[in-house]
Amino acid sequence: MRLLIDNAKVWDGTGAAPFPGKVLIEDERIVAVAPQAEALDASGAEKIDAGAKFLMPGMVEGHAHLSFVDTPRGTWLGELPPEDHAFLTMDAARKMLGAGFTSAVSGAAAKIRLDVAIRDAIDKGLTDGPRLLAASPELTVTGGLGDGRRLHLHQESFGVPVDGPDEVRRMARLCLREGVDTIKLNISGDFGTESAPSEAAVMTDAEVAAGVEAAHVIGRRAAAHARAAESVKRAVRHGVDIIYHCDHCDDEALDLLEGAKDRVFCAPAFSLIVNRLEGARGDNTARGRELAGRMTRIYEDACRAHVEMRKRGVRILVGGDYGFAHNPQGRNARDLELFVRHFGFSPGEVLQAATRLGGEAMMRPHEIGLVKPAYLADLLLVDGDPLADVRVLQDKGRFAFVMKDGVRYVPCEGAPHVRRLH
Numbered sequence: 001m002r003l004l005i006d007n008a009k010v011w012d013g014t015g016a017a018p019f020p021g022k023v024l025i026e027d028e029r030i031v032a033v034a035p036q037a038e039a040l041d042a043s044g045a046e047k048i049d050a051g052a053k054f055l056m057p058g059m060v061e062g063h064a065h066l067s068f069v070d071t072p073r074g075t076w077l078g079e080l081p082p083e084d085h086a087f088l089t090m091d092a093a094r095k096m097l098g099a100g101f102t103s104a105v106s107g108a109a110a111k112i113r114l115d116v117a118i119r120d121a122i123d124k125g126l127t128d129g130p131r132l133l134a135a136s137p138e139l140t141v142t143g144g145l146g147d148g149r150r151l152h153l154h155q156e157s158f159g160v161p162v163d164g165p166d167e168v169r170r171m172a173r174l175c176l177r178e179g180v181d182t183i184k185l186n187i188s189g190d191f192g193t194e195s196a197p198s199e200a201a202v203m204t205d206a207e208v209a210a211g212v213e214a215a216h217v218i219g220r221r222a223a224a225h226a227r228a229a230e231s232v233k234r235a236v237r238h239g240v241d242i243i244y245h246c247d248h249c250d251d252e253a254l255d256l257l258e259g260a261k262d263r264v265f266c267a268p269a270f271s272l273i274v275n276r277l278e279g280a281r282g283d284n285t286a287r288g289r290e291l292a293g294r295m296t297r298i299y300e301d302a303c304r305a306h307v308e309m310r311k312r313g314v315r316i317l318v319g320g321d322y323g324f325a326h327n328p329q330g331r332n333a334r335d336l337e338l339f340v341r342h343f344g345f346s347p348g349e350v351l352q353a354a355t356r357l358g359g360e361a362m363m364r365p366h367e368i369g370l371v372k373p374a375y376l377a378d379l380l381l382v383d384g385d386p387l388a389d390v391r392v393l394q395d396k397g398r399f400a401f402v403m404k405d406g407v408r409y410v411p412c413e414g415a416p417h418v419r420r421l422h
């Protein structure tokens with residue numbers, strides 16, 4: 001299969017200005033990129049006239065939860081039988097591809113094998129979706145984020161409660177045996193968890209060290225839910241590779257992140273906070289006002305931390321914790337607007353965070369995230385200029401196509417969310 005995308009406005013992801021150009025694709029890879037005026041041997045290739053539309057690398061979601069299927073409570077995920085849950089996960093994967101995301105780093109699965117199964121099904125071509133790095137469920141301490149149990153009531157949620165380094169190690173090894181690429185550790189609590197608030201680092205040093213070691217010893221990665229300053233420090237000190245949230249960073253935490261900036265990735269998952277805050281502001285009950293106060297503090301802390309992290313050159317991924325009722329799947333491109341509006345990113349910077357940096361986070365910087373020869377043909381052809389207004393990427397109707405591995409898809413409303421063009 002040879003395909004020439006002719007007459008495009010090519011933004012290659014390196015930070016260079018877009019230029020009128022053409023891109024030649026053979027099977028799943030880009031083989032040539034040239035300015036429009038230059039000759040290019042495209043004999044035998046099918047030719048597409050891009051009509052001067054914006055051609056860019058496919059986006060990479062840095063904090064995906066494909067098996068979080070927009071339920072209002074975590075325990076509702078626990079109630080889903082695995083068979084049903086797998087199909088709902090498949091639906092979310094198609095939705096994400098239709099939203100322009102051709103790769104995704106998972107931030108956790110709701111059951112041990114869900115990410116692994118959907119990753120493998122996508123790779124085998126059994127269903128459509130972003131190429132995925134699969135994560136474990138959230139390993140969490142008793143009473144931590146994702147422990148849905150009560151003393152009188154056993155309930156599963158999206159977390160697997162483990163206490164002490166031995167239990168963390170055993171569960172991490174079990175998840176690794178089942179094929180996950182990433183072990184997820186909930187080091188801090190969260191804003192909705194009374195027994196583990198977002199400012200508390202509830203997972204101990206020894207527990208974090210055990211989880212990270214289990215992953216690293218076989219060359220896989222560890223990721224952390226870390227809102228509290230101390231949880232960020234604990235994550236950096238024990239070698240966690242991807243540190244999510246980082247809201248309540250103090251100066252020492254920021255210094256540690258800066259010192260590890262060539263090793264760690266961060267992703268704020270900020271859409272969740274913005275949506276919860278907006279929702280709470282519209283609720284004039286005592287509970288609504290209390291939540292609004294709490295969400296305002298975390299919102300302000302997250303903004304302060306990420307403005308500073310950006311200045312210090314910490315690698316911040318686009319990734320938004322989509323998959324909750326108040327932050328549904330498929331709206332992932334909204335993150336780009338939030339980075340510009342709240343964290344001081346320029347459109348070009350956030351586009352690179354969503355593409356080039358995403359390729360690094362996928363551990364494939366030599367073939368994901370740029371429009372360059374030898375890279376995978378993961379491309380978006382967009383009617384609009386995201387460098388002028390990143391919000392155009394939120395409108396699926398503007399995608400002439402989403403290409404992954406050289407295959408063109410057109411987003412559509414409702415399931416199956418994307419249709420293959422050939």
Ligand SMILES: [Zn+2]
Binds near residue numbers: 063065108269321
């Ligand atoms: Zn998450």
